[in-house]
Structures are given as structure tokens and as C-alpha cells.
């Protein structure tokens with residue numbers, strides 16, 4: 001019999017919930033993807049490079065001009081220089097960058113610190129490489145990090161700490177103080193850091209993204225992962241990249257080359273040209289903050305108690321005063337009976353803890369968010385009636 005290496009791996013909740021949303025024709029705020037189009041200029045550029053014949057394998061680490069543009073972008077924003085030739089690598093999405101990185105670094109018996117709730121792709125890759133995820137819980141409701149707890153979990157087996165800011169699914173962003181705590185914890189150790197920064201440009205309330213690249217003493221032991229899917233509303237193009245010091249990059253590329261060899265060629269050329277339009281990504285904080293506030297405003301008017309996300313395009317909502325169901329039961333009922341799909345937050349905890357919280361993706365057109373709010377209003381009214389509170 002053939003079995004995936006790790007028997008605990010299930011079908012990703014994103015696949016499950018999007019399938020359910022489609023089957024029941026529900027408004028799909030579950031899996032995270034925008035419903036607005038990719039810029040026509042960018043599409044024309046892809047088209048141009050395809051017509052001009054850029055259709056064969058890219059160099060293994062990615063198209064040179066794209067790596068140069070990315071190096072310049074990181075330097076401009078975060079004041080750290082990555083050599084485009086040896087320290088930046090283009091991947092088939094952030095997912096492949098994460099997979100190749102963890103597969104390179106983690107060996108039998110290694111421990112990897114993961115903050116929960118956590119994006120679903122880290123722990124399975126740690127486990128299939130023989131590693132052991134060690135979980136640190138972010139404190140509800142503001143999802144703060146207990147650095148003392150992190151400190152206590154460090155030992156000679158700790159190989160890697162995975163951070164993700166802005167964080168999916170909680171919307172938590174790492175402050176300067178968080179980063180200084182991280183420096184304190186890893187200094188004097190050989191621990192590496194995998195910093196998932198795919199939401200670097202989706203950060204709110206005037207805050208600036210604290211990239212690892214802003215902290216040279218962390219950058220020299222870190223792998224930074226990014227995604228063009230988030231930058232350009234193009235999650236289906238599956239293009240991303242990672243930046244890391246040469247010695248680390250050299251090793252990860254050994255795995256990368258036998259995972260995809262190289263990522264999609266014409267889109268890489270198009271992205272390289274399009275990156276000159278800085279405003280296309282620098283406008284994202286305002287664009288998504290308006291969406292967050294629009295969605296949250298409607299939910300607040302209904303009566304939901306909400307702590308606004310600090311970044312990402314996800315908003316968590318707690319339902320504990322409305323129903324006794326688990327979050328998964330509620331997500332299923334909302335999809336099937338009310339036509340609105342969300343992700344149960346228990347999916348982001350290794351013990352599937354029922355936090356009675358759901359995650360909604362607000363990267364949607366305003367009219368879709370409005371429809372979603374109407375459906376949630378129906379649910380809320382019915383739930384309150386059942387509790388005899390109206």
C-alpha cells in the first residue's frame with residue numbers, strides 16, 4: 001500500500017473549504033485569494049515575453065534581471081544587500097520556497113519552533129523530514145508572543161525557528177520589541193530562522209513591516225520567503241522567491257533544483273519589468289486596510305466583537321457567545337445553511353483545539369464582502385433568537 005510519509009497529513013483545510021464553498025455555491029471567504037483581477041499591464045507583459053519566445057527553462061536560480069530587481073527592492077526597503085547571483089532564488093510560489101528550505105535544513109531529531117496558530121504548511125514538511133515541531137502558542141486575543149516560553153523551549157536540538165509576520169491566520173505583526181527578543185534568544189546559538197514574509201506589503205495602521213532584513217544579526221542566519229501571488233493578486237501564477245546568505249542558499253538550491261529545477265520563465269521576465277512600478281505594491285496597505293475596515297465595520301454593526309487584524313488579508317472572528325458548536329461544525333453549517341464559507345481556526349493548531357474562532361479572507365470585491373456580511377447577519381440574528389437574547 002502507498003501512504004504519504006506522515007500518516008497525520010490530511011488534505012489541506014483550504015482545499016476542503018473551497019470545495020465545500022463551491023459545492024454549496026457559498027460566498028467563499030475561506031481559502032485566501034483575491035477575487036480582483038491581475039493588472040492588464042502585467043498580463044500584457046507576460047503575453048509579450050511569451051510571444052517574444054521566452055518560453056524555455058529559466059536559469060536554475062531564476063531569471064537574472066528579476067533577481068537583480070528584487071535585490072534592489074529589498075535593499076531600498078530594508079537596507080540589507082543580498083547578492084542577486086548567489087543569495088536570491090526564484091521559486092514556484094512561497095510554498096516551494098518553504099518546502100525546499102525546511103527540507104534542506106531539517107534532519108532526523110531536529111526541533112523546529114512554530115508559533116500557533118500557524119500556517120498549515122510548516123509542520124508537515126518538518127515531520128516528513130524527520131524533524132519535530134515544537135509549538136509556542138500566541139496569546140489570545142491579541143496573539144502576542146510569550147518570549148520567555150520560547151526561551152525555555154530552546155535546547156541543543158533546536159535547529160530552526162519559523163516566524164511569519166504579518167501572520168496568517170491571526171493578523172499579528174511582529175514589533176521591533178519582538179525582533180529584539182528574537183535576537184536575544186538566538187544569539188550565541190546556531191539556530192536558523194525561516195521568516196515567512198509573504199504579507200510584507202499588507203500591513204495596516206501606519207505600521208512598517210519589520211523584515212528580518214532590517215536586523216543584520218538575524219539576516220545572517222535567516223531565510224526570507226516572499227510571494228508574488230500576494231503582491232500582484234496572482235496566487236494562481238505560483239511564483240515566489242527566497243533570500244538567504246550565500247552559504248545557506250547554496251545548500252537550499254541543491255534541493256530546489258530537484259524540486260522544480262526552475263520556475264516559470266515568461267512570468268519572471270514580466271515581473272522583472274513590472275517591479276519598476278513601485279506604487280503597485282506600495283499602495284497595498286491602504287487598499288487592504290480599506291477592505292478590512294469595510295468588512296469589520298459591517299460585522300461590528302451586526303454585533304460581532306472584533307479585534308482588527310494588524311496585517312494580512314485575514315480577519316478572525318470569535319463565535320463563543322453565539323453557539324456551542326466547534327469551529328469546524330460552525331464553518332460547515334455556515335457554508336451549507338447560510339452560504340458563507342470561512343476557515344475554522346482549529347485547523348491552525350496541531351491539537352485541533354476548538355478556539356471557537358473563524359478566519360475570513362477579506363481580499364474580495366466590496367459587493368462580495370457585503371453579501372458575506374448579509375449572510376452573517378442572518379446567522380447572527382438566528383443564533384441570538386435561539387439564545388433568547390432578542
Ligand code: PMP
Pocket residue numbers: 032092093094095096119164168196198226227228229230235238239240
Ligand atoms: N506563507 C503564508 C503565510 C501564506 O499565507 C501562503 C499562501 N497564502 C504562502 C506562504 C504560500 O505562498 P504561495 O501561494 O506563493 O505558494
Ligand code: GLN
Pocket residue numbers: 012014015030031032033168
Ligand atoms: N495561503 C492561503 C490561505 O491561507 C491558501 C493557500 C493554499 O490554498 N494552499 O488561505
